Amino acid sequence: MNRVIRVEHLARVEGHGGITVELDRDTVRGVQFDVFEGLRLIEGLVKGRSFEDVPQIVSRICAICSVAHAVTCIKAIENAFDVIPSEQTVRLRDLLFRGENIESHALHLFLLALPDYLGFPSATAMAAEHRNVVELGLRLKKLGNTIQETIGGRAIHPVNCVVGGFGGAPSVNQLTRLRTDLQRGLRDCERAIDLWASLAPTDFCHSDTVYAALTPPSGYGYYQGSEITMLTRGIPRVMPAEELHLHNRETTITHSHARHSSFDGRPFMVGALGRLAVNGEKLAGGAVTAMQQLGLELPSDNPMDNNKAQVVELMFDIEHALAEVDSLLNEGLRRERATSVRPREGMGLAVTEAPRGLLSYRLGFDGEGRVTSANIITPTAFNASSVEDHFAHAVTQSPDKSTAALTHRLEMIARAYDPCISCSVHVVQSQRDT
């Protein structure tokens, strides 16, 4: 007997998507992560535009990852034109990425994912019984936004990031206020770890997952670096970002849907859990304790652990941001102009870690600095294949094959991936719907 399990419109995720799983008795016959997002054709629309205009345009691909889009684009432009930003710029960009990560993780963990664990349809419904918990999540989320406002000039679509540096530097007053917020954030984050460690285990999907993440030149971060690491069965392989990029470009555009990106024929997962798998030994301080408290072992074989991985990153980012703000205050911020830019013909490549995982930009320019080609691969596009793989495992491994039980598990897996469907520039629409 055949049946179809369908989540028409996935709630509590960013953007418009659904899930379809076809079963023949209890055997999975087909799995599809459907995308209903309209086409915005942004990679086409930037052609012919001056390089100066492009970061503000691509930022609009996605609000939650707008820092990652704007700054990765800037990094690609600087790569094309051989612009070396100042050390202060690099530090502020690093901090800005952490702000975005904190906001995005807190939003996802508390407003989108947690209601599943505590049995509520939404965070506001959850607030009726667990007001403290919702307020805790909102404070952490606000902390991320405060960092983004302080460095980027706005919480969404940062206005202060320009090619070569920043428009203006934050004031001492702003940094001092931020420092106080971060100190409170540390205490809040400890409570968040306690909370997530106390939740019932979500132990219904195991698979041998391939992970990919940026390899920072030092430490655990999201902005610096030009190499990535693929981790297969615990064995790392480091490669220049170009390799992955070229490889993926082919598979993304030649398939109508479903199989979007793979490495050596296997899907791979990007995001917080992938970053921890690849770079986990670079963590220090409260994040290490958090990992123990949450019982997170790396590399994990359970995609639901992505939620725990986000909690660990929250702790690391808040500690790191506090130390960084302290040293910026001690050393003093210089008023500096953005490094000047001389456009030239060529290609620029950049890869970073958006909150949801690897983000890759490849931009071509003519001699006047106008875009001739643009290719953007987003975390949700990288993950599209992997999430379908995990859907299939979750269904196969579920002892209860009722539609209600399976639907609930599929939705929880989808949410654990924290998909950002607006972002899926290259994930092609579902044909079923058209």
Place this chain on the structure above:
Amino acid sequence: MPKPAVGMFGLTGCAGDQLTVLNCEDELLGMVELLDIRDFLTASSDRDESCPLDIAFVEGVVASKRDEERLRRIRARCDTLVALGTCAVCGGIPAMDRDFDRDRLIVDLYGPGGRQFDALPVRALHEVVSVNVKITGCPIEKHEFLACIASLLNGDLPILPEYPVCMECRLRENRCLLIHDGLCCLGPITLGGCHARCPSLGVSCVGCRGPARDANLEAAVMVFEQHGLPRDVVWQRLQTFAPVPDGRLPQAWEER
């Protein structure tokens, strides 16, 4: 007073306006106590997809048949339709498609198979249905959204600025990026309400809030040209967030 039934919807877009609503961290829990939120897919899996609504907030553009059908259904079930954000109000970034051969764009990006996708030329909400309130901004400003809620709860329509960004920029005593530095700052023709965020950081206004009511586009273009800015660069920049209807200067620009 009964709580108004409210829906919050996103069509095709970046979700930045819904995210701005969720970014009202200090006000969120108080705000939801005053509203009966019935349909907000991004935030809740418990939704009523067909109940009548007093207020519907809609962000994003119409970029597919699916978007158009959803928008028409939302219009049919609500009293007051609020367009949320520059995409919904003016067409925003995706409406730059008006300057391109769309078929070629789609085939370039997705191959010939892309022609089968459900994709329509991009339209702002008012080009499809009637809109009662427009809150612009990319993304919207929190304080304007909250003021709008407060006004609607009192049975009023919100009063939002119609003046340009320069007005607020002058009040902040910023150095003028256009006159002093010769930069292509779109402040003179862009709707205020953002407290001149960008020029206050020394960054040119990119026009993300769409045109101000009495914007004199012809004069602005003349000033930009006097400062040696190439006309085609200026023209592209002007149309980044809000297309000039029919590509003409400037009467139609005021129609928003």
